[in-house]
Amino acid sequence: MKLYHHPLSGHSHRARLFLHLLNIEHDEEEVDLAARGHKSPEFLRLNRFGQVPVLVDGEHVIQDSNAILVYIAKKAGATQWLPETPAEAAAVQRWLSVAAGQIAFGPAAARLVTVFGSKFDVDEVIARAHAVLNVIDDELQSRDWIADIGNAxxxxxxxxxYSYIAGAPEGNVDLSGYRNVLAWLARIEALPGFVPFQQTAAGLRA
Structure with missing residues (x-):
């Protein structure tokens, strides 16, 4: 396996983190976003959208970070990470959709403003971040992990x-009021094989 990634991309970190948590042997190649390596003809042959990450596993080329998580879990037979029963699989998919929706347009977008200079409405994306964090904090009140499947x-x-919530302070999103979220972040960071998301001196971390 080979993972094409960038260290400041939370989408890339998801894939990289999961590969390390499962201790899957793989190579990693950093794509130079500043030099527009993700828009090169070579990279566009891997992902026509010109986005990282991309996972190459033999003849299989997997684009999209959440698709990569599903592929890795299925290939490894890691049913504890991606359950097989319809109800439990749906409970996990619900939060993959949140990651692609409310997280992408909330804390991820807020961080894009400070780290990459994106032109989002700052107040709007920070408000979105707090809206989804309030929901997640409430969900974590009664369990250790986000999918409600009675799973330890x-x-x-x-x-x-994980990645964009952990990096939310870089987008001026204060996590201090979210006790359950902070405890959940700590639980993930204590998992064997954990690799951190590279931080920058931006936002509240400046």
Whole structure:
């Protein structure tokens, strides 16, 4: 396996983190976003959208971070990370959708403003971030992991949410009021094989 990634991309970190948590042997190649390596003809042959991450596994080329999480879990037979029963699989998918929706347009977008200079409405994306964090904090009141499947083990839903929530302070999103979220972040960071999301001196971390 080979993972094409960028260290400041939370989408990339999801894939990289999961590979390390499962201790899957793989190579990593950093794509130079500043030099527009993700828009090169070579990279566009891997992902026509010109986005990281991309996972190459033999003849299989997997684009999209959440799709990569599903692929890795299925290939490894890691049913503790991606359950097989319809109800439990749906509970995990619910939060993958949140990662692609409310997280992407909330804390991820807020961080894009400070780290990459994106032109989002700052107040709007920070408000979106707090809206989804309030929901997640409430969900974590009664359980350790985000998917409500009565599981004592994390799932790929936790991995999909982790990176941009951990990096939210870089987008001026204060996590200090979210006690359950902070405890959940600490639980993920204590998992064997955990690799941190590279931080920048931006936002509240400046």
């Amino acid at each position: 083990h994390p799932t790929i839903a936790d991995i999909a949410l």
